[in-house]
Amino acid sequence: MKKKERPGGLAGLAILNLFRKPATQTAQFGLGGIQKGYRGRLLYDPATCINCVMCMRDCPTGAITIENRGTKEQKDMHAYLDVGRCVFCCQCVDTCPKKCLSCSSDVLLAAFSQDDLKIEL
């Protein structure tokens, strides 16, 4: 015979849950499992970039774009990364002859729309 459910039978549990510690690890208290040297979001130093686009040539996914918005003499360098395509291999970091790219261990890169995944470094 089917056991009858008491209305509000779970209320006690619900109230108890309000005071419990979260069962999952939340990022807002720090990421526990991310080690030093983890490959995450790239960092870019426009001052040293010589616009050789070697990084773009070696990127396996075509995620990185380097753009000079200024002139040849007056450089205005910008780097864009499509986080949705980047596989965080850091080959661009290895390829860059001027070492103006580096990787950080920032892995919190989720966004709500496709467009928000394209970020400027």
Next chain:
Amino acid sequence: MSERNDHKVVLPIGPQHPSLKEPGSFKITLDGEKVERAVVEIGYNHRGIEKACESRNYTQDLYIIERVCGICSHAHTSCFCQAFEDMAGLEVPRRAYYIRGIVGELERLHSHLLWLGVASHEIGFDTLFMYTWRDRELVLDLLAQIGGNRVNYGVNTFGGVRRDLEADLMQDILHVCDQLEEKIKYYADLATTETTLIARLKGIGVLTPEDVRHFSAVGPVARAAGILDDIRVVEPYGVYKEIPVNAVTDDHCDVYGRTLVRVKEMLESIRLIRVMIREIPEGPISVRAPRKLPAGETLRRVEAPRGENIHYIRSNGSDMPDRVRVRAPSEANWHGMSYMLEGFQLADVPIIIAAIDPCYSCTDRAVSLSSGRDEQIASWDQLRLFGIEQYKKNGIDPGSIAIRPF
């Protein structure tokens, strides 16, 4: 499920099914509970990896090759890098070989722990599944520390490795080895004494040495039938030229034998890691690699956790390969699958499939749609002549391509 006129039942399993994590289809003809015929259909995970490699440069290809398999990513890049280094004539520093070896053995540890978990889950021994996957985390954390990622470590590069192993990291590795050794010894003990486990695994999925040769099975499947098929032993490469491996074989020829081989191999991997860390020489970790390869072709073999991994590269002298072929070990082990399933109970099917440690996406390369007519099997010489004709048609002199003997 459909019932035939002779009261035999054809049971389709997959392509999406709860027991294995990747899509693959099995059509099992049952006589009662007994598997009378099994038809394996794979090919749901074809990703066009080889073609993608042919339209990118070698550096980009390295990261595509790394993603052939989500478990043995290091074995694939090791093989690809060795093929590249072979063709470019690069002298890889010894320290790089040792680091590749250490990461390779850690990868074998995590792959075998994963397999042990999956296999125990398939036979309903979920406690062991939880234990082994917990232990695997230790290895994955180490790999993330070494390479910067849990799965695609990105350690290999042409001419060496990308990151050095610091002294304190090596201490961490040794510490984890000590922890794991104790646990794996317990699992080895369990595998040899636990009667329910032995009764469940013994005598199913049999592949005798003759069958292994017939179906060209590789890795632990071959070694469980007593055939010493370990590339680290039969054709040593890299660090294994200096540090010999005690290959593990077994003569049970069944799923139980494959379990024993893998558990014992983990202990051997721990021993190898310890020796490598003790003997690792100082020095540079990489040499500069060229962007282009001279015209020619090469084929290299590496022992991945699942068996022999083969990579073939053909170059036409540019910075992109002309042809890349990846033969992952699972591809060799699938051939005997129908034979292994036939004659056993339906309840044995999941564990027999899991016992080859199947990897579907590694296997799927190309689908051949054939009508059965106008088919012929070409010999290697015929294929060569055909290739030369094709080159001549395209205005290329094939005489300039040096063929390496293998």
